[in-house]
Amino acid sequence: MPVGTLAYHVVIVGGGAGGLPLATGLARRHRRRGDVRVTLVDVLATHVWKPLLHEVAAGRMDADAHEVDYPAIAYRHGFTFRQGAVRALDRARRVVLVDAVHDEEGEEILPPRELGYDMLVIAVGSESNDFGVPGVAEHAIPIDTPREAERFHRRLLAASMRANARKAAGRAGRVDIVIIGAGATGVELAAEIRQTTRMHAAYGLDRLDPARDVRITLVEAAPRILPPLSEAIAAAAADLLARLDVDVRVGRTVTRVTSDAVHTADGAVVAADLVAWAAGIRAPAWLAGLDGLETNRANQLVTTTTLQTTRDADVFALGDCAACPWPEAGREGAILPPRAQVARQQAAMVVRTVDARLRGRPLPTFRFRDYGSLVSLGELAHVEHHAHTGWHEQQREVPRQSVGRSRQRLRDRAAHDERGE
Numbered sequence: 273m274p275v276g277t278l279a280y281h282v283v284i285v286g287g288g289a290g291g292l293p294l295a296t297g298l299a300r301r302h303r304r305r306g307d308v309r310v311t312l313v314d315v316l317a318t319h320v321w322k323p324l325l326h327e328v329a330a331g332r333m334d335a336d337a338h339e340v341d342y343p344a345i346a347y348r349h350g351f352t353f354r355q356g357a358v359r360a361l362d363r364a365r366r367v368v369l370v371d372a373v374h375d376e377e378g379e380e381i382l383p384p385r386e387l388g389y390d391m392l393v394i395a396v397g398s399e400s401n402d403f404g405v406p407g408v409a410e411h412a413i414p415i416d417t418p419r420e421a422e423r424f425h426r427r428l429l430a431a432s433m434r435a436n437a438r439k440a441a442g443r444a445g446r447v448d449i450v451i452i453g454a455g456a457t458g459v460e461l462a463a464e465i466r467q468t469t470r471m472h473a474a475y476g477l478d479r480l481d482p483a484r485d486v487r488i489t490l491v492e493a494a495p496r497i498l499p500p501l502s503e504a505i506a507a508a509a510a511d512l513l514a515r516l517d518v519d520v521r522v523g524r525t526v527t528r529v530t531s532d533a534v535h536t537a538d539g540a541v542v543a544a545d546l547v548a549w550a551a552g553i554r555a556p557a558w559l560a561g562l563d564g565l566e567t568n569r570a571n572q573l574v575t576t577t578t579l580q581t582t583r584d585a586d587v588f589a590l591g592d593c594a595a596c597p598w599p600e601a602g603r604e605g606a607i608l609p610p611r612a613q614v615a616r617q618q619a620a621m622v623v624r625t626v627d628a629r630l631r632g633r634p635l636p637t638f639r640f641r642d643y644g645s646l647v648s649l650g651e652l653a654h655v656e657h658h659a660h661t662g663w664h665e666q667q668r669e670v671p672r673q674s675v676g677r678s679r680q681r682l683r684d685r686a687a688h689d690e691r692g693e
C-alpha cells in the first residue's frame with residue numbers, strides 16, 4: 273500500500289516511556305506491509321529516559337550523553353517525527369494542532385501545523401503537582417524534564433562552590449538541601465546527591481565535609497517513606513538513608529517554601545539553599561477540556577481498559593496522562609499508577625490494538641503485570657520489591673554495576689512481558 277495515501281495513519285503525541293516504544297514497535301511491525309503510517313510528535317527533539325533524571329539532577333549522569341535523537345530513531349525504524357508541542361485537538365476534523373517551534377533567540381523555526389489522523393494516541397506524561405503550596409513554584413525545582421534536572425544540578429554546584437569558598441576564607445560554610453516528597457524519586461534523589469557530595473573533594477571542593485557541611489533533609493507528609501511500597505521495604509530504605517546521613521522527617525506537611533527555608537505544619541522551619549519538589553504529579557493542564565474529552569481531577573484523560581478515551585473511540589491515551597481502570601487492584605475506582613512499567617506495557621498492547629482495528633477484531637484490554645519496584649540508593653545499595661512474591665531484597669555495599677544489572681533485570685522482565693513470554 274503506498275505510504276502517505278491509503279495507509280492507516282496513527283499519530284502518537286509524546287515520545288517518552290510509552291510513546292517511543294509504541295512508535296518503534298508499530299513502525300517495525302508495519303514497515304514491510306506499508307499498511308500503517310506512524311507519526312510521532314514531541315515537544316523536544318531528543319529523548320532522555322525519565323527514570324534517570326534524578327541522576328542528572330545529582331550530577332551523576334550527563335543528560336547529553338544519554339539522550340537519543342528522535343529524527344535518528346524515526347529514520348532507523350521507519351516512522352515520521354514532527355517536533356512541536358500539541359495543545360489542541362479538533363476531533364470533528366480528526367486533526368491535532370502542533371505549535372510553532374522557536375530557536376533560543378525566539379526566531380520561528382517551524383510554523384504551527386495541523387496533522388490529520390485515523391487513530392490518535394496521547395502519551396504526554398505528567399508534570400509536578402505543587403498542590404497550591406505557596407512558594408513551591410518560585411523556590412522549589414521539580415525533576416520532571418532534563419532541563420529541570422540540569423537546572424537543579426547547576427544550583428547544587430553553585431551552592432557547594434559558595435559554601436566551599438566561605439570555608440576557605442575561614443568562615444562558616446554549609447549547604448542545606450531539602451527534598452520534599454519521599455516517594456521513589458525523592459528517596460533516590462537524596463541518595464544520589466549524597467554520593468555526589470562524597471566526591472566533592474575530587475572536584476576541588478575540598479573544604480566541605482560531606483556529612484557535616486552538606487545537609488540533606490527529606491520531608492514527607494505520610495507517616496513513612498515510600499508510601500506505595502511495603503513497610504519492610506520502607507524500613508530497609510530508611511535504614512540505608514540514615515547510613516547516608518540523610519535526615520528523614522516523616523508526617524510533616526509542607527505549608528510554605530521561601531527563598532531560604534521550608535516550613536511545615538508543625539511549625540518547624542528547615543533551612544534550605546536548594547529545594548527539590550518530588551511530592552506529586554498530575555497530567556498537563558491543557559488536557560482538561562481537550563475538545564470535550566473526559567478528564568479527572570489530576571487532568572488525566574479517562575480511558576476504558578482498551579485505552580480508548582471514554583468519549584472518542586479513535587482517541588487513545590496511555591502512560592501517566594491516562595486514568596486507566598485497574599480492576600486487579602481490587603479497590604473500587606482504582607486507576608493504574610504512573611510508572612514506566614505501565615506505560616511500556618500499554619505501548620506493547622496498543623501495537624496489537626492497531627492490528628485488531630485493521631482486521632475489524634475486538635480490541636485487546638489492558639492488564640498490568642507488576643514486576644516490582646527497584647529503589648536505587650546510589651552506588652552503595654538498593655532495595656527491591658517483587659510484586660508477585662512479596663519478596664524484598666536489600667543490598668549493601670554493592671558495586672554500581674550490580675545495581676545496573678538489577679535495573680536491567682527489571683527492564684528485561686518488562687521486555688519479556690511485552691513479547692508475551
Ligand SMILES: Cc1cc2nc3c(=O)[nH]c(=O)nc-3n(C[C@H](O)[C@H](O)[C@H](O)COP(=O)(O)OP(=O)(O)OC[C@H]3O[C@@H](n4cnc5c(N)ncnc54)[C@H](O)[C@@H]3O)c2cc1C
Nearest residue numbers: 286288289290315322323357358396397591592610611612
Ligand atoms: C526522577 C524520576 C524517576 C523515576 N523513576 C521511575 C522508576 O524507577 N520506575 C518507574 O516505573 N517509573 C519511574 N518514574 C516514573 C516514569 O518516569 C513515568 O511513569 C513514565 O516516564 C511515564 O511515561 P509516559 O510515556 O507516560 O510519559 P513520559 O515518559 O514523561 O513522556 C512524555 C513525553 O511527552 C512529551 N510531551 C509532553 N508534553 C507534550 C506536548 N504538549 N506535546 C508534545 N509532546 C509532549 C515529553 O517531551 C515526553 O517526551 C520516575 C519519574 C521521575 C521524574
